[in-house]
Amino acid sequence: MKKIIFILTVSVCGAVMAETNMQLSLPLTLHTNAPVAKVKAPAKPKPPTEIDSDTADFDLNIHQAIYRGHVLVVDQQVRMTCAWMLVDLPTGGQHLSHVVATTNVVVDFTNEQGEKYHVTAKKAVYDYKVVNTVTNETVTFVGNPIVETTNSTIYSEPMVWDRASNRFHFNEPRMISKDTGTNSPSQKLF
Amino acid sequence: MKFKAAIFYSAIGAAIFLFASVNDRAQQLPVGHATDFTSNQYFEPPNGQQVKMRLSGAEALPLPGGSLDVRQLRVETFSLDGKAEVIVRAPQCNYSPFDGMANSAGHMELQTGDGKVHVEGDGFLWRQTSSSLTISNHVHTLIDMPGATMIGS
Numbered sequence: 001m002k003k004i005i006f007i008l009t010v011s012v013c014g015a016v017m018a019e020t021n022m023q024l025s026l027p028l029t030l031h032t033n034a035p036v037a038k039v040k041a042p043a044k045p046k047p048p049t050e051i052d053s054d055t056a057d058f059d060l061n062i063h064q065a066i067y068r069g070h071v072l073v074v075d076q077q078v079r080m081t082c083a084w085m086l087v088d089l090p091t092g093g094q095h096l097s098h099v100v101a102t103t104n105v106v107v108d109f110t111n112e113q114g115e116k117y118h119v120t121a122k123k124a125v126y127d128y129k130v131v132n133t134v135t136n137e138t139v140t141f142v143g144n145p146i147v148e149t150t151n152s153t154i155y156s157e158p159m160v161w162d163r164a165s166n167r168f169h170f171n172e173p174r175m176i177s178k179d180t181g182t183n184s185p186s187q188k189l190f
Numbered sequence: 191m192k193f194k195a196a197i198f199y200s201a202i203g204a205a206i207f208l209f210a211s212v213n214d215r216a217q218q219l220p221v222g223h224a225t226d227f228t229s230n231q232y233f234e235p236p237n238g239q240q241v242k243m244r245l246s247g248a249e250a251l252p253l254p255g256g257s258l259d260v261r262q263l264r265v266e267t268f269s270l271d272g273k274a275e276v277i278v279r280a281p282q283c284n285y286s287p288f289d290g291m292a293n294s295a296g297h298m299e300l301q302t303g304d305g306k307v308h309v310e311g312d313g314f315l316w317r318q319t320s321s322s323l324t325i326s327n328h329v330h331t332l333i334d335m336p337g338a339t340m341i342g343s
Binding site for chain 1: 303
């Protein structure tokens with residue numbers, strides 16, 4: 001009986017999502033459906049993030065940097081390339097608040113479990129703010145965003161990574177599972 | 191208007207050091223050569239006593255057209271509470287006091303006052319009036335602050 005109720009509930013939920021075309025929220029570990037867990041900062045101090053570019057402009061009045069040409073951003077977990085990147089540099093701040101990367105944005109990310117993600121998009125926007133002790137931290141990918149994991153490739157426009165909850169939000173996503181082979185026709189999630 | 195006046199006096203001050211010392215530390219110099227000079231730009235009133243930007247150098251030699259060949263350039267910008275916001279250093283540059291521009295094909299470094307951002311590169315143009323800096327080649331930045339990679343922790 002419980003089994004029937006459970007199946008019924010899942011079916012109803014699936015039907016509602018399909019009809020309303022609502023955004024999907026999937027855990028970061030997409031292929032395992034593991035429970036969502038916030039990534040804790042490592043105890044030891046991290047080395048600084050490195051940014052290389054051909055040229056850069058700094059506006060010291062508004063504390064903003066614009067990098068142009070072969071922009072490469074690297075830290076312990078991430079390697080990102082793009083052609084143009086804007087960074088707001090808060091004075092006395094402990095956290096960057098706004099970063100925009102455009103043109104051929106490619107992000108390779110390895111999480112603390114060693115899982116690899118390859119994200120491509122035309123544009124990525126990072127926003128971080130704390131309002132009433134609530135942290136809002138998102139990365140929004142637009143312009144044909146694609147995320148490739150070990151087991152799947154997901155297409156979504158836009159694609160938002162809510163970093164506070166560590167979840168991807170997809171809009172009308174299409175997912176291709178690599179387990180079934182890449183030549184199979186793409187399947188719409190749910 | 192007073193801001194423009196401050197820039198004007200700043201430029202005049204920079205020019206004067208060719209003939210005489212411009213601060214307590216500077217030495218009395220022969221015409222056309224200066225060492226250990228400083229030029230300050232102040233905030234607009236009512237904070238006219240607060241230094242907004244300080245340009246200093248170890249040595250300056252006059253160039254044709256009124257610009258200066260500055261050695262060991264150091265530009266510091268300050269917040270209203272007097273804290274250093276940004277420090278720009280270059281071993282050599284050409285500085286034009288009258289249009290407030292400094293440029294060089296050589297190496298330069300920029301560091302924020304809290305030390306969280308460090309930038310270096312080759313070739314730069316500093317516009318004093320807009321407090322803007324363009325680095326032309328091989329820009330390398332270190333940011334000791336989360337968020338730069340968007341995704342990394």
